[in-house]
Amino acid sequence: MKKTFYTTENKGVTLVKSGLLEAEQSVRHCFTTRLGGVSTGYRASTNLGFGRGEERGVVLRNFELVCEAAGLNFSRLTRSYQRHGVNVTEVTEENVGSGFFEPAFADTDALITRLENTPLVVHIADCAPVLLYDRVKRACAAVHAGWRGMAAGVIEAAINAMEASYGTDPADLVAAVGPCIGPCCFEVDEDVADVFRSDFGEGVLIPAKDGAKTRVDLPKCAVEALTGRGVPENGIDVSGDCTRCDGDRFYSHRRMGENRGTQAAIIQISGR
Numbered sequence: 001m002k003k004t005f006y007t008t009e010n011k012g013v014t015l016v017k018s019g020l021l022e023a024e025q026s027v028r029h030c031f032t033t034r035l036g037g038v039s040t041g042y043r044a045s046t047n048l049g050f051g052r053g054e055e056r057g058v059v060l061r062n063f064e065l066v067c068e069a070a071g072l073n074f075s076r077l078t079r080s081y082q083r084h085g086v087n088v089t090e091v092t093e094e095n096v097g098s099g100f101f102e103p104a105f106a107d108t109d110a111l112i113t114r115l116e117n118t119p120l121v122v123h124i125a126d127c128a129p130v131l132l133y134d135r136v137k138r139a140c141a142a143v144h145a146g147w148r149g150m151a152a153g154v155i156e157a158a159i160n161a162m163e164a165s166y167g168t169d170p171a172d173l174v175a176a177v178g179p180c181i182g183p184c185c186f187e188v189d190e191d192v193a194d195v196f197r198s199d200f201g202e203g204v205l206i207p208a209k210d211g212a213k214t215r216v217d218l219p220k221c222a223v224e225a226l227t228g229r230g231v232p233e234n235g236i237d238v239s240g241d242c243t244r245c246d247g248d249r250f251y252s253h254r255r256m257g258e259n260r261g262t263q264a265a266i267i268q269i270s271g272r
Contacts, residue, residue: 001223005176005239012036013046013069014249018131018176020237021267027133027140029267030070031124031178031239033249037062042259047251049123049262050099060100063264072119072268075101079121080108084148088141088161091118110143110158114166119268125253126243128180128218129265130155130226134162136172140267145222147188151195155225170230175237177226178265181254182242183217190214200224 004019013036021029037046038061043054046062067074078091079099089105091098091113098105099121105111111120120142122129127146134140141158162168183206188196193214196204204224206215219238226236243250243263251260 001233002237003240004237005241007033009036010069011065013065015066015070016179016239016241018178018237018239020235021131021133021174021176024133024135024174026135026138026270027267028071028270029131029176029265030066030072031129031265032066032263034251034261034263035249036069037065039261042256043261047261048264049125052261063100066264066266067119070266072266073117076118077121078111078118079123080105080111082109082123082144083107084146085109086149086152086154086157088112088157090161090165091115091120109145109149109154110141110161112139112141112158112161112165114139114269116269116271119266121264121266124178124180124243124263124265125251125260126181128222129178130158130222131176131178131265131267132158132162133174133267134166134168134172135174137166137168138269139166139168140269142265142267147192147196147216147218150218150221150225151199153225155222156229159229159231171232173231174235175226175231177219177222177236177238179239179241179243179250179263180218181244181252182219182240183215184242185244185254186216186218187213188216192216196221
């Protein structure tokens, strides 16, 4: 496991990137922050969520700014309605633009594709975003892994789908686990702790003490899911940024409730 994430600013937009994924010249990606867009009020300033009570045109303009800053193709952005499940959808020429210029895929928490210049988008506000790139088959995935999806196996489901559709060997994958709620802040009730204990073992839990609840290390769960499915440890990059702690840079559902914006994790295979 590596930690090569860094923060960059381009055209006034602040992004977080994985150095490990950035080293792959055939792919572009970013994890957004709340800095640099045109949103105002509690959503200031790069809200990328269409369901946050903001005008659609403002959200689209924020996506345009992010795409300009990260070198992504705005006209082929594709996303889904996320439901904290394990459904995976393949993005093909017939459904490019879902969620932006066409109706969004329903109940989908992971997108996969081999199409070039087609950015895959997942939305985040504490859940773990995981971006995958198959450097041999030139395929990619964007995965939204909240605690329910993580426990249900959404990361494994995305890799399984890439294997079935593209012949992906997990050993060829590069994975980046982006900013999410950290083990410093992710307190859970014991019924949720028991789910993680059963699925991932005691190593992902920080025991309750001094009146606090048990905490879960969500990034570590992501790493466990990736390595368990065959992704090599040296092919995994972990941000370590906590969205709840860092209110200056990130929106957080745990910190802000419904009065917040939404980040995004985006990945695109570059044209040859």
